[in-house]
Amino acid sequence: MQDEDVMLPHNRSMPPGDVIPELPYIDVATASAWLCAAFGVRERLRIASHRIQISVGAGSVVAVQTAPPITPSAVMVRVADVDAHYRMTSAHGAAVAGPPATFPFGERQYSAHDLAGHRWTFSQSVADVDPADWGGQLAAATAEPPASANLRALDTLVDAFNNHDLDRIMDFFADDCSLDMPRGTEPWGRRYVGKAAVREGLQGRFDMVPDVHYGDARHFATDEMGVSEWLLTGTLQSGATLAVRGCDHYEFRDGKIVRKDSYWKIVG
Numbered sequence: 001m002q003d004e005d006v007m008l009p010h011n012r013s014m015p016p017g018d019v020i021p022e023l024p025y026i027d028v029a030t031a032s033a034w035l036c037a038a039f040g041v042r043e044r045l046r047i048a049s050h051r052i053q054i055s056v057g058a059g060s061v062v063a064v065q066t067a068p069p070i071t072p073s074a075v076m077v078r079v080a081d082v083d084a085h086y087r088m089t090s091a092h093g094a095a096v097a098g099p100p101a102t103f104p105f106g107e108r109q110y111s112a113h114d115l116a117g118h119r120w121t122f123s124q125s126v127a128d129v130d131p132a133d134w135g136g137q138l139a140a141a142t143a144e145p146p147a148s149a150n151l152r153a154l155d156t157l158v159d160a161f162n163n164h165d166l167d168r169i170m171d172f173f174a175d176d177c178s179l180d181m182p183r184g185t186e187p188w189g190r191r192y193v194g195k196a197a198v199r200e201g202l203q204g205r206f207d208m209v210p211d212v213h214y215g216d217a218r219h220f221a222t223d224e225m226g227v228s229e230w231l232l233t234g235t236l237q238s239g240a241t242l243a244v245r246g247c248d249h250y251e252f253r254d255g256k257i258v259r260k261d262s263y264w265k266i267v268g
Contacts, residue, residue, distance in 0.1 A: 010217055015044055015053040015060030016156035021075055024066035025116050028052045031063050034115050038092040039077075039122075040085065042163060055163065058156045058171070072117040080171065082108050082124035089122075102126060104134040150221035150252050154228050158217045164206055170199055174256035181205075182246070182264040189262070198260070209234035209242060226250040232264070243267075 025031035032043050032052045041061075045053040050065035056077055079085045082100045089112050090096055100110040100122075106129035111121045131138045144152075153172055160168040179198040184190030192201035206212060212234035220227045228248045235241055244264050251259040 010155055010158075010219065012215075013045070015055070015062065016152075016159050017059040018152070020060050020062060021073070022062045022064045023073055023075070023116070023118055024070050025063050026066065026068055026070065028063040028065045031115060035063075038089055038094045038112075038114070039120060040088060042165060042168075044159075044163070055159070055165070055168070057168065058153070058160075070116050072113075072119065074119040074121070076121045076123060079122050079124055082110060082122050085122050086110050100124075105129055105131070105136065146223040146252070146255070147221050149255055150223070150226050150250075151219055153252075153255070153257075154219040154221060154226050154250065158214050158219075158228060158230065161212075161214050164212075166199060166203060166206070169202060170195065172257050173198060173260075174253060174258045177257055178259050180259075180261040182262045207237075209236060211235050212242075221252075224252055226252065 023031075028050065029052070032054060035041050035054060036043060039056075042055040043052060044055045044060065047053075052063045054061050054063060056075075057079070059077075061075060086096065086100050094112045094114070096110060096112040098110060100108050102108040106125060106127035107123045108126045109121055109123040111119055113119055157169065157172050160172075173195055175195050177195055177198050179192040179201045180188045181190040181192070181201060190201070192198045209232075212232060214228075214230040214232055216229075216231045218229045227250070229245070230247070231243065231245050233241075233243045244267050246262065246264040249259075249261040249263070250257055
């Protein structure tokens with residue numbers, strides 16, 4: 001078993017997450033299309049016709065082609081707004097067990113079954129509850145070291161950027177976050193302050209380079225800071241191609257990004 005203090009290398013062929021469930025389906029293409037429409041997940045990578053990697057928030061599952069009969073499994077997924085997710089799933093006609101309910105352990109949840117019978121439970125954290133308050137017992141050594149958590153966040157964040165998934169990207173940012181872009185009239189470039197403004201700034205990047213991709217990524221992290229190095233490639237709206245090395249400097253607080261400072265090499 002992997003030691004929790006070991007930093008795992010980045011591999012674009014491997015989906016993000018330390019634990020990656022494999023769910024069997026008779027037809028993985030049909031299953032992936034259904035899951036994306038009903039549960040709001042995103043297809044990440046197809047492997048021939050027998051495996052599909054699916055991004056689920058900051059984690060992943062893999063749909064695996066399997067001959068019948070299918071043995072149902074169960075998956076739990078954290079979401080930001082479980083009631084909105086329930087409305088989306090219900091509108092798609094998925095078999096839901098009932099509306100969301102709030103539990104003493106600080107989670108609001110509902111469950112639904114997919115087209116293969118696998119049970120998906122969607123959970124929104126509505127309070128930070130001490131496990132002792134409801135009869136749980138927290139093991140002393142279960143907390144992930146902050147540096148390891150921050151490194152994992154950077155690894156999954158670059159995957160979200162390459163999928164142009166702005167909702168998923170913003171899940172990593174604190175409400176009082178800031179973004180310094182590499183270009184602007186001030187020494188720090190152009191600065192966006194607050195989550196809504198940061199989203200606007202990142203959307204501008206996707207608008208400027210619609211096919212932007214961050215490759216050759218490397219990440220470094222401490223308890224409060226992190227750095228991502230990458231090769232940015234893409235095509236500008238003018239049709240000119242772009243290839244430039246750069247890095248992002250991050251500052252973290254309580255597992256959320258409070259500052260992103262971007263730097264690009266000057267080419268030409």
